[in-house]
Amino acid sequence: MNSSVTLSSKAFASRIRYLSLMLVNKAKASHIASALSIADILATLYSDNKYLNLVSPEDPNRDRFLLSKGHACVALYVALHLKGFYSYQDLFTYGSDFSVFMNHASHFVDGVEFSTGALGHALPIACGKALKAKQHRDPWHIFVLLSDGELQEGSNWEAFLFANQFCLSNLTVLVDYNNLQSLTTVDETIALSPLNKKLESFGFKAFIVDGHDHKELKKAILNAKNSLYPSAIICKTVKGKGVSYMENNIKWHYKSPSDDELSIALAELAEQ
Amino acid sequence: MRNSFINWLCEKASADERIVFLTADLGYSVVEPFAKKYPNRFFNIGVAEQNMVGVAAGLASEGLRPYTYSIGVFSTFRCAEQLRNDIDYHNLPVCTSTVGCGLAYGPLGYSHHAIQDLALMRSLPNTILATPSDAFEVESILNWHHSSNLPIYLRMHKYGEPILHGTLPEISLSRPLRVRCNHLLSNKYFTDICILSIGNLTYRIKDYIEKYKAKIDLYSLPIWGSSSSSFKELEMILTNYEYVYVAEDHLLSGGLASWMLEQSIQRGLQPNIRSFSIDSLVVGKVASEETLLQSTVSSIESFISNF
Incomplete structure (x- = not known):
């Protein structure tokens, strides 16, 4: 394990964005806008053990985090690097042939709990983990971060029913609600609204927050950890957040920034 | 076969607290002994096979030994991606146990005929295929799997199959x-x-x-x-x-x-x-x-x- 540095959640988010941009540029990888969308959520969780209690991936009492939207994994890889779980050099093998840092979340990376990539998988797995923890009175909490478009997968709704039935109060679902999916907006595809009411009717304690406001995120996460019910934090986000030409632009679900585009993006981040 | 299966589970679960049982709302007159003896380790997931397999993967990843139960087609084809990505890829020791192999549920129609399940399940590189021919073989398979850490697909018929072996057979992988x-x-x-x-x-x-x-x-x-x-x-x-x-x-x-x-x-x-x-x-x-x-x-x- 490498030594970690203590960063404020704001600085942590900034590093996630900066390094994610560099990594996808180097690897010519997709999904940078998805990674930027969740940077603040991950930074809030990973920058302080108060929110995600994670000192070591081997600690049986660590809080668990599953990234259901595995395509945004570059942001998670950076967060785990910032936690000190592996070196900068290792991180920058991302996207290289045979690197464990593949372009969807991989459990071969230290600190990644489970491989994801196909959507609609992580929530049932999180339910299984939460059920075990609850029955064995384990002290840890489990977070699972889903995209909004991913909620069109029926398996998630099977799992919502399950979480309610088994009173999984140790489970928090985070929804990256940026309203952009693969081809167009979520609203124009298969709308989710009103998501909070849907989830409340499934027995969840639902919070709606600005997914880029760390204060709101922190408050909701602590409330969710103390909830008597399974919780859902609907994070209103902007896809591509932090890089003006990427924000709300479907193109950046796919495109990798060129060297020139990277320079513009990094310069913008430096000014923030 | 299915009675041999549930009897083995009931007995083994008393010694091994990791054993948990998940059903997708099937097993009437089969699963009750386990449910009665271990109510906190028996989970009826409901008619939701994808969730059942995901939950089993989650439980197994935390050190438990889940046994899922359903009809052959339902807990294979319906949740093929969960079996592939969540269990097989992570090499988790989940036992996907099914009843009604082949044409056992003949009168119930094509939806219940498990006649392509092996084709699907044997494409999973880590998953062992278990194809018992009698109840003794079921028990030997369960013993073998319990001492391994592998995902397994147990394909059972129903009940009343004649016994073929005089004693509990010793089995090993790919040994006829x-x-x-x-x-x-x-x-x-x-x-x-x-x-x-x-x-x-x-x-x-x-x-x-x-x-x-x-x-x-x-x-x-x-x-x-x-x-x-x-x-x-x-x-x-x-x-x-x-x-x-x-x-x-x-x-x-x-x-x-x-x-x-x-x-x-x-x-x-x-x-x-x-x-x-x-x-x-x-x-x-x-x-x-x-x-x-x-x-x-x-x-x-x-x-x-x-x-």
Whole structure:
């Protein structure tokens, strides 16, 4: 394990964005806008053990985090690097042939709990983990971060029913609600609204927050950890957040920034 | 078979607290003993196979030993991606146990006919295929799996299958199990022909061999798998018998016979493999298992009667 540095959640988010941009540029990888969308959520969780209690991936009492939207994994890889779980050099093998840092979340990376990539998988797995923890009175909490478009997968709704039935109060679902999916907006595809009411009717304690406001995120996460019910934090986000030409632009679900585009993006981040 | 399964679970679970049981709302008059004895380790997930498999993966990833239970088609094809990505890829020791293999649920129609499940499940590189021919084999399979850490697909028939073995057989991966061998009677080690059978055809074949006093050896194959490295004993059979007939309550496509051929090709063997499998003409036909199996079984009987 490498030594970690203590960063404020704001600085942590900034590093996630900066390094994610560099990594996808180097690897010519997709999904940078998805990674930027969740940077603040991950930074809030990973920058302080108060929110995600994670000192070591081997600690049986660590809080668990599953990234259901595995395509945004570059942001998670950076967060785990910032936690000190592996070196900068290792991180920058991302996207290289045979690197464990593949372009969807991989459990071969230290600190990644489970491989994801196909959507609609992580929530049932999180339910299984939460059920075990609850029955064995384990002290840890489990977070699972889903995209909004991913909620069109029926398996998630099977799992919502399950979480309610088994009173999984140790489970928090985070929804990256940026309203952009693969081809167009979520609203124009298969709308989710009103998501909070849907989830409340499934027995969840639902919070709606600005997914880029760390204060709101922190408050909701602590409330969710103390909830008597399974919780859902609907994070209103902007896809591509932090890089003006990427924000709300479907193109950046796919495109990798060129060297020139990277320079513009990094310069913008430096000014923030 | 299913009673043997639930009895084993009830007994084993008292010694191993990691064992948990998940059903997708099936198992009436089967699962109750476990549910009664271990109410906190019995989970009816509801009619939600994708969630059941995901939950099982989550439980297994935290150190438990989940056994999922449903009808053959439902807990394989419905949740194929969960089996592939969540269990097999993570190599988690989940036992996907199913009932109603082959045409066991004949009158219930095509939706309930598990005749392509092996094709799906044997494409998963880490998953062991368990194809018991009687209740003793079920128990041996469960014992074997319990001491391993592998994902396994246990494909059971229903109930009332005749017992084929005198005692609990010792099994190992891809090792054919003698059900009836002439060399035991005549000191001749190999006849010209053997049949390797799985599932609900094995006892019928044994009966025919005995009825016609045929010089045919019969083996079952309790556990095997796509990544099988221990093909040695099967290789011996393939090279020592002039003809190896594979009998399976499954379509030819993607079943045991085609697996045997694939394994042979990989090892440079040129065996004489023939197949007794379920004809795809049964697709869409609704009748009793006996009726639907008739053409397969008749051709087996006719074949055996000539030896």
